[in-house]
Amino acid sequence: MKLSKEKSLEFYEKMLLIRQFERKVYEFAVTAVVRGSVHLCIGEEAAAVGTVMSMEKSDYLLPTHRGHGQALAGGTDPKKLLAEIIGKETGLCKGRVGSMHFFDRENNNLGAQGIVGAQFPIALGVGKAIKNKKIKSCVLCFFGDGASNQGFFYESLNIASLWDLPIFFVCVNNLYGMGTHYKKTSKVGVTKKAELFGIKTKAVDGNDVEEVYSNSQDLIKYVKNNSKPVLLECKTYRWLGHSAFDNRPYRPKEEIASWKKLDPIERFKTKLLDMKIKKEEIEEIENNVGKIIAEAADFALKSSYPEFDESIMQ
Amino acid sequence: MKTIKYSEALREAIREEMIKDEGVIIVGEEIGQGYRGCFAVTTGLYEEFGSDRIIDTPIAENSIMGIGIGAALMGMKPIVEIMFSDFVSVCFDGVLNQISKIKFMSGGQFPELNFVLRLPGGAGNGTGPHHSQCLESIFMSIPGLNIAIPSNPYDAKGLLKTAINYGNPVVFFEHKKLYYTEGEIPEEEYSVPFGKGVVVREGKDLTIVATSYMVKVAEEVAGEMKKSSGIEIEIIDPRTLVPLDIEIIGDSVKKTSKLLILEEGIERGGVAAEISYHVNEKFLDYLDYPVKRVGSRNSTIPMTPKLEKAIIPDKERVIDEIKKHFEV
Numbered sequence: 001m002k003l004s005k006e007k008s009l010e011f012y013e014k015m016l017l018i019r020q021f022e023r024k025v026y027e028f029a030v031t032a033v034v035r036g037s038v039h040l041c042i043g044e045e046a047a048a049v050g051t052v053m054s055m056e057k058s059d060y061l062l063p064t065h066r067g068h069g070q071a072l073a074g075g076t077d078p079k080k081l082l083a084e085i086i087g088k089e090t091g092l093c094k095g096r097v098g099s100m101h102f103f104d105r106e107n108n109n110l111g112a113q114g115i116v117g118a119q120f121p122i123a124l125g126v127g128k129a130i131k132n133k134k135i136k137s138c139v140l141c142f143f144g145d146g147a148s149n150q151g152f153f154y155e156s157l158n159i160a161s162l163w164d165l166p167i168f169f170v171c172v173n174n175l176y177g178m179g180t181h182y183k184k185t186s187k188v189g190v191t192k193k194a195e196l197f198g199i200k201t202k203a204v205d206g207n208d209v210e211e212v213y214s215n216s217q218d219l220i221k222y223v224k225n226n227s228k229p230v231l232l233e234c235k236t237y238r239w240l241g242h243s244a245f246d247n248r249p250y251r252p253k254e255e256i257a258s259w260k261k262l263d264p265i266e267r268f269k270t271k272l273l274d275m276k277i278k279k280e281e282i283e284e285i286e287n288n289v290g291k292i293i294a295e296a297a298d299f300a301l302k303s304s305y306p307e308f309d310e311s312i313m314q
Numbered sequence: 315m316k317t318i319k320y321s322e323a324l325r326e327a328i329r330e331e332m333i334k335d336e337g338v339i340i341v342g343e344e345i346g347q348g349y350r351g352c353f354a355v356t357t358g359l360y361e362e363f364g365s366d367r368i369i370d371t372p373i374a375e376n377s378i379m380g381i382g383i384g385a386a387l388m389g390m391k392p393i394v395e396i397m398f399s400d401f402v403s404v405c406f407d408g409v410l411n412q413i414s415k416i417k418f419m420s421g422g423q424f425p426e427l428n429f430v431l432r433l434p435g436g437a438g439n440g441t442g443p444h445h446s447q448c449l450e451s452i453f454m455s456i457p458g459l460n461i462a463i464p465s466n467p468y469d470a471k472g473l474l475k476t477a478i479n480y481g482n483p484v485v486f487f488e489h490k491k492l493y494y495t496e497g498e499i500p501e502e503e504y505s506v507p508f509g510k511g512v513v514v515r516e517g518k519d520l521t522i523v524a525t526s527y528m529v530k531v532a533e534e535v536a537g538e539m540k541k542s543s544g545i546e547i548e549i550i551d552p553r554t555l556v557p558l559d560i561e562i563i564g565d566s567v568k569k570t571s572k573l574l575i576l577e578e579g580i581e582r583g584g585v586a587a588e589i590s591y592h593v594n595e596k597f598l599d600y601l602d603y604p605v606k607r608v609g610s611r612n613s614t615i616p617m618t619p620k621l622e623k624a625i626i627p628d629k630e631r632v633i634d635e636i637k638k639h640f641e642v
Contacts, residue, residue, distance in 0.1 A: 060388075093421030103420035110387045111419065115411050121377045122412065125384015125392070132339070132366050132390070155374045159381075162372070314418065314457040 003210055008272055011209050013285045014053065015045040015265050018069040020293045021078055022240075025068065025085055025099075029244035033086050033301070038099045039066040043207075043239035046264035047172045048073045050212025051140060051232065054220050060108045060126050060139040062119040064172070065100045066238075067112040070142055075107045078296040088303035095306050110139075116177075117150030119143065124156055127165030131227065138166040138223045146177020148190045154197075160229040161197040168216075168223050169194065169231040172206065174238040179250040194231040206234030207264040210271075237262070316501055321493040323467035324355045327474035328393060330503065332363055335391060337428075338478060341369040341381045342395030352397050353434060353493045375401050379408030382429055386413065391428040391478055398445045399433035399487065413483045414458035429483040430474070436489040436527055436578060437610075437626050442617035448526070448579040448610070453485045454555055454588060460508060461555040463487040465529035467497035469553055472506025480508070489527045489578075509557035513566070517546035520640060521566040522632075523589060524576040525551060532576055534629040535636070545642055555585060563589065564597045571602040572640050576627060581609035606639045608632050 003011070022040040029038050041048065044066075052061065052073035063070040071081060076092070084091025085099045092102045100114040110126060113119045123141035130137045147153060148171065160167045171190045175182055191201035202219065204211050212234055219230045237259035241248050248256075272282060318326070332338045344352050346360030346368040360368040371378050375396060382394035396402050402409065413429050437446035453459050462477055462484055464470040470488070477484040514529055515536055524532040529551050536547035548566050552559050567573050573593060575586035586607035593605055611625045636642060 091421075093419060093423070096421050097419045101415075101419045103416075103423050105420065105423040110384075111416065115407055118380075118407050118412060121380020121405075121408065122384045122387070123380070124377055125381040125386070126388055127384070128369070128381055129385045129388035129390050132336075132385075133388070152376055152380075155372075155377045156380070159372065159374065159377050312418065 003213070005275065005277060008275065009277070009281070009285060011049055011053065011213070012265070012268055012272060012282070013289060014049045014073055015209065015268065016286060016289045017078065017292060018045045018048060018072050019265060020289050021068060021072060021082070021296070024082065024293050024297055026240065026244055028086060034099070035087060036098060037243040037245070038085065039243055040240050041066050041069040041238070043259065043263070044172055044174060044236045045069055046209035046212055046268070047170075047206040047234035047236050050209045051170050051216045051234070054213060054216035055140060058135060058137040059220070060110055060137065062110055062123055062126070062139060062141045063112040064119070064142045064144060064147070065112065065114055065116065066144065066172070067142065068099070071102070071104060071107075071109055071112070074104075074109055076104045076109065078292055079299040082296045083300040083303050086300050087305060088300055089306040090299065090303040117143065117147040117152040120150070120152040120156035123167050124159050124165060127160065127167045128163070130166050136224055138168050138220060140168045140170055142170045142172060144177065145171060145173040145175065145182045145190055146185065148193055149177070149185050153193070157194055157197040157199060161199050164227050165229055166223045166227050167229040168220055169229060171231065171233040173233050173235050176238060176242070176251070178242040179246070179248070190233050191231060199229050199231055201231040201233065203233040203235060206236030207262045207267065209264055209268055315498045317496050318467050318499050319493065320467045320470050320495050320497070321353055321355045323471035323499055324474055324488070325357065325359065327471045327478070328356070329359060329362070331391070331475060331478045332359070332367060337390040338393065339367045339369060339385060339390060340393040340395060341371060341378050343371055343373055343378070343397050345395055346370045353490065355493070356395070375404035376408065379405035382431070383408055383413050386427050386429040387416070387424070393430045393432060393478065395432045397434070399435035399449055400444050400447050402433055402449070409453070409459070410456060414456050417482065418458060426481040427483060428479060428481060430477045430486050431484070432486045432488060434488045434490055436491055437615045437622060438491050438527070440617050440619060440622060441490070443614045446615040448487070448577070450487055450525075450555055450577070451579050451584045451588070454585065458483060459556065460484045461487065462508065462553065463525045463555060464553065465492065465526050465551050466495070468499045469506055471499055472504055473508070473553060475505040476508055487526060491527050506553065508554045509559050511550055511552040511559035511562040513562070514549040514551050515547065517548035517570065519545045519547065519570055520572040520574065520636065521548045521550060521563070521570045522574050522576055523550045523552065523563055525555070525585070526578065528576045528578050528627065531627060531629055531632060535632045538629065539633060539636070543642065558589065558592065560592045560596060563593060567593060567597045568600045571600055573601065574606045574608060574632070574636060574639070576632060577607070577609045578626060579609055580612055581607060582612045584609050603640055606635060608635050
């Protein structure tokens, strides 16, 4: 598949936006602007952009605990997301819940997930509602390789398949569930697990945004035309730790270095240059992203923390 | 008025709301085909509304909960049936971390979030440790959940109709020994509001606050004590535990100055402890005796009859406790 110049630049901008956003969140984490933990997706930008940007307006999204990139790819305002992450009242959810639990209903984002794998059964309900309402739509249910070992996963694959629900399961396989390599957690690959239930699957280079995108487009079409679930595994790598304060003693340096060579953004930039897109145009995008992030940070920092108000009591 | 069973009253509520609103669905095991409702609540609804809305699932409680949660997020009005309330442990994440927290977590992005979790509880039929528990108190300590617990067909129908359209998640406790009991309900449509208790029986000497099947036990106690010692017991059924109508309990305590709270759940950390706190806070000056609670003894529910009877509160034990505690 050949991407148009316009689409290519859009993808580049979005991937860069996610990376710079996550860098800003990291900076906020190490300077204690962020409370609690944040789970960053640096290195995994192509998996988020290639899948989510295949969605149509009427599709739904269930992000993971590592979901900033998935949300940003889905159109979430970086200002509101960053404000939410640092607990400010201008945040998506009034600053109440932060990085792991945000919703963005305006962009059909039905809630990031602090409980690994809890999104699977919820996806069944969204899929069933789509079917009942007879709308041409689907739900993107994100998960990591680690979540594929949760019981939720198997129940949900079974029912999604049994009832032909329009669910696009997207596995962002970054090799590690927290600090444990996938090989230490399962003898069976993620796609095999889904195939057992008769679900169509595909595994792709998750660091190649074009490959992720073209496969996602085909799969979403398949989901909607046949009302059947599919599973896409994006093989990628988490550059940083599980959370911002993880020194990664469990990973060999060579492994990190080899994956950094497959940087989805640098690889795509090389492609853009091969497409004869001018350096100036690329720089303009880079400058623009820098501006968006600076503005988002400024907005988030200047916003107030929400005050206690009895109406939050339930 | 017409006479109807508790299970039929629940079915009428579901059916009426399903006719009114296509978004009302019910999800659970054996509710449509197969058993056609383990306690006959949903019998006949599959034939009328079909498999899109009377949704039989595999034995997979996590999925049942998830289907309800996802449908609620999509603006529908799901009713989730867990066959026995004990099985809710299997899908507790959906209760504790998901549906109860969505309104708060989203910062108001879901002003209307309709969701009913129906949980049949209760012992007394020898169903043993995994099919007998009354778990209300566990749910009372989860912010974001509302709790309805009808003791008769009238309230069963009226409260369920309110629950389906409540705009907030509701945990709806039913009781296995009540399903086949009968009562009168109006021919015309009605509903019962949340947070409004009822005086089930008037009396001046002692107040018993009871819910669900324990209202029946309280009525037996009141009847017998009236006969044996002329004591007039007032029975209050709060009908919903969250929100709780503390005023109706207070009004009764002002009259009787004696309060016994009767529940089928385990005594330790129970519903009675919570109600008792509120009574102490607001109405302590009216009490002649400390509040007394009677609930299931702190034990796993046994199957064998003598042990089961020893654990679950019954008429004899309640009368005994009244005599001891209130010196009557």
